[in-house]
Amino acid sequence: MTLYLLYESASGYSLFLANGLDEIGQNTDAVRSSVADLNRFGKVVQLTAFHPFESSLDALNQCNSVSEGLMTDELRSFLELNLPKVKEGKKPKFSLGVAEPKLGSHVFEVTKIPCQSNEFVLELLRGVRLHFERFIKDLKPGDLEKAQLGLGHSYSRAKVKFNVNRVDNMVIQAIFLLDTLDKDINSFSMRVREWYSWHFPELVKIVNDNYLYAKLAKFIEDKAKLSEDKIPELTDILGDEDKAKEVVEAAKASMGQDLSPIDLINVQQFAQRVMDLSEYRKKLYEYLVTKMNDIAPNLASLIGEVVGARLISHAGSLTNLAKCPSSTLQILGAEKALFRALKTRGNTPKYGLIFHSSFIGRASARNKGRMARYLANKCSIASRIDCFAERGTTIFGEKLREQVEERLDFYDKGVAPRKNIDVMKVAIESVQNKDVDMETEEAVPSEKKSKKNKSKSEAAKVVEPMADDKPTVATNGDASEDAKSEKKKKKEKRKLEQKQAVENSNGVNGAEAEQDRAAKKKKKSKSRNEDGEDVQPASDIKKKKKKKSKSPPGSGKGTQSPIIKDEYCLCHLATGDMLRAAVAAKTPLGVKAKEAMDKGELVTDDLVVGIIDEAMKKPSCQKGFILDGFPRTVVQAQKLDEMLEKQGAKIDKVLNFAIDDAILEERITGRWIHPSSGRTYHTTFAPPKVPGVDDVSGEPLIQRKDDTAAVLKSRLEAFHKQTEPVIDYYKNKGVVAELHAEKPPKEVTAEVQKVLSS
Template identity: 60%
Template sequence: MSKLCVLFEHAAGYALFSVKEFEEVGILLPQVEESVTDLGRFHGVVKLVGFLPFKTALAALENVNSISEGVVPNDLKLFLDSSLPGKRKKLILGVADPKLGASIAEALDVKCDHTGVVPELIRGIRYHFHNLVKGFTAKSSGVAQLGLGHSYSRAKVKFNVHRVDNMIIQSIALLDQLDKDVNTFSMRIREWYSYHFPELVKIVPENYLFAKVAQLIKNRKELTEEKLEALEEIVMDSAKAQAIIDASKSSMGMDISPVDLLNIEMFAGRVIALADYRKQLAEYLRCKMAGVAPNLATLIGDQVGARLIAHAGSLTNLAKYPASTVQILGAEKALFRALKTKGNTPKYGLLFHSTFIGRAGAKNKGRISRYLANKCSIASRIDCFTDTPSSIFGEKLRQQVEDRLKFYETGDVPKKNIDVMKEALEEAAQVVVAAEEESPKKKKKKDKKRKSENIENGNSNGAAVDNGTVEAEVDDDVPKKKKKRKSKSQNDE
């Protein structure tokens, strides 16, 4: 007759319960469901075998992180090894998570089950846990759960601050919004100022320059040759500047009051400030993309790459997508409409904004889109899972797309993908080795400064040697070992 034990993971620690008369409990599943809320009846079903509390909050966080990944922590392994009864072949361990059950079965050679009566028993244990363990209250249970919940969620969202793709998603959304707003406001100021100086629109058609010129001129009747230099600085053309002055003298526009001119000037200043901020934001996005997804940015540009990341939700999500999904990302409506009407599916989505699609011929747009999506998928995966970000792979992938465009036009056979990737891997390895050689030198300089400071402070007996010197000595050996291995592999070749 097999015996059932149930493992329960709580924020305060691990608990192991034995189930009385397991076979009968399995048959009387409806009765178990009813007895879950009744403590007296539930006491007749389960009995506490052992409880292992977590010593610190950090230990609890480490254990819950391991459990969430389906890995058996050492604390849990030792607890089960000491608490489980002797005859484990006839024992069944009830667990909530099937992944954790598989790991426990592999580590301790115990049969684990997460089906049948086990979920109901775990539900009852969770409901009555503070009453089943001595010295434990509902308040202390709630405090433990709240504390661990906060630390667990904080650990989940705590990534490398220099490689956070959330900032890219927000900045590209703001950039698109700014483009719309600047365009709308520019059209408004052109209409508004054209009542006073209608000829200016034809001479200066650019929105940004029009706003700057309108802010400088103000009242066209006061425009004289003295402002010629200032106009030349804005429009960067002496002929245009002179044409503006000539047009102001014979303009058909209506007169305008000082109050209206003041409002137009203020509004023009806001439009100029927004346009300047838009340029700063574009530069910020370029820097963020260079740190988070350098290969993707090198391949298709900062803004298209950022739009792909934003549409996918994160760089990790984009890396998980197959190339076929990346190709039509952003064209979901057209895709579902085509599937519904049994028409032609779209060839590209957000990738249409890439320069490669525009340069390809009408026949080759779909082919180059498919090829580009394949390379984008590779680049996003490299960016997502690499430890040291670099744009080497992005440059090679971009060259591959260029060669493919040439192949469609002239028929020149491009390099094979495997050869290009080998070259990229060799270059990346050289960069890593160079970086590792530089880092010990910097650490040595820092250590010398620290030692000299310690000697000056009177600690010349060597007692003030800190962890930094030890780390530097250990790190010095790393590049040497790598160099030896490399030379050995070269000799073997």
């Protein structure tokens, strides 16, 4: 029987004919040794046909198909053209030797060409690969090596990019280990309780927590030695002095048996092991949270890290989970109940692993099934975004979570939720603006001045008078600024724009018309400048607690901001948002800013001031506005004053929130959060029942990096350097009002209102 050999090289497909080989000679070592000798091998194997690849992309596609065991149309045409035809009903008198058995099976299924892949064929193909350059004519030296190098790089890149679930295994193993640890810790804790209860049985009724019980068993040792001198140490462990005294009193009247020293040593060693396992479990949970935020941030934001990890583990990988329809994802983990229901024609289960989500628990019994379907739909979307998105982000997960919360309110209170298309548009815009925001974080250069840090941090807030005593609500599109519905705000905005257009056509400026209306109402008299001209309503400027704001972290301006905004109905102007909007709208200033960003340069102060000037002319900002993120330096403050002076406005007040650095450190470094639910605690003001553990779920709490003492120190240093020159600049103008931010929020609010009303 004639034997043909198919060889797939980096340059094309080749077909060789093996002559003079019988079945006996195929198994001898002489044939294998002849492979290395070209003269002997050339007499046995001869080139029959060669089909070069058209391009590097074609070579990559052909290589991927061969590696997956698939025959392409080009390969089929090449084989049918150069091999003898296979007649139906007759046994072929030839066979095709291939290196990939899967490829041979596919070739036989489609073309009925008999294929074989054995040790002998592989030895012959090894010889073909060794002497391939000699078989192909007109092949220049180095061409084959270049083709192999290019194809190797392309194939490797494609494989690495295709392997989306390369880190999924870490999450799968972590959640398996976490579940195993929970069972083991619970079993071991029960064993410690039973063991030590022989000596001190009353302790079980006093302490319910397994970790604290093991810690107490390790600390107490022999109950006879427990005295009132150890109450402070017991208080540190339990966090409750009354319980510590109760433990001491119970030890005095305990009915337990005495233990020998060797028994106590074994109990203490085992209790220490339980404590070590509990501490390792906390670290493993933090590791799982980190990994989930890396590979599936949206799924973790939507349903939580633990439930999301269980879904990935049950599906096998993130890719498999992304391929699942929402109906399948809904019942993942309840397969046995599903098949039993199908077999007995009973009711199918409504939920599987997603039952452990807090959303299902919060829904009423009537709406649990509806909530499970809706949540499964959102989880399916989040998993697909995490799987196929090039960059990881939590924005989509947060928006999807908001939708689920709105759906819960809809079921309970009848509040209509937002449409999915509107929410997704907002999420996409946020993702697109995120990259621009990273560039604008350092868009305004900070003025470096060496000054000694003061003991108090000051938060700057520049306030200007309003046009009316009772201003109407400014429609700037921000839902938090007014209580009107979205439709009313849009309608009012269109009316204002149409009215402004009519006034402009009559030669009247929108700002002047607004002033005329204010004069007719006689709510407040206008101020006049030196030339006697009317001055338009001045603006309110405030630095919010943001990364690029001057306010020290934890000073309380984030609490006071919405109060002032709602009290005076101001529109909110964030320099970063305005810059992105100008770039997106391709305004003249936006085009200049885009050119600077593309060149990697910083956006100049003049551009930022110009964009603020444009925003101030909008009808929605005629009553005043809050300016966020500007000015940061004295130069910027001077440019802002020049711009306001051209508009006939001036700064009325600058509010400085003064607070001691030690108080800031106490406020911020004491913050702890539960990452899954977002619940916050404070070690001093709102401590958890058990230190470091969430009150509801029992899961460990974490502290954000921004809340650590080291990060806070660097942020305060930067704040002192950037803000103090600006504060001094306004102090020289005599417009600074000092506020004490260490007071309770209500007292600070009253103080702010008193200053603004004076």
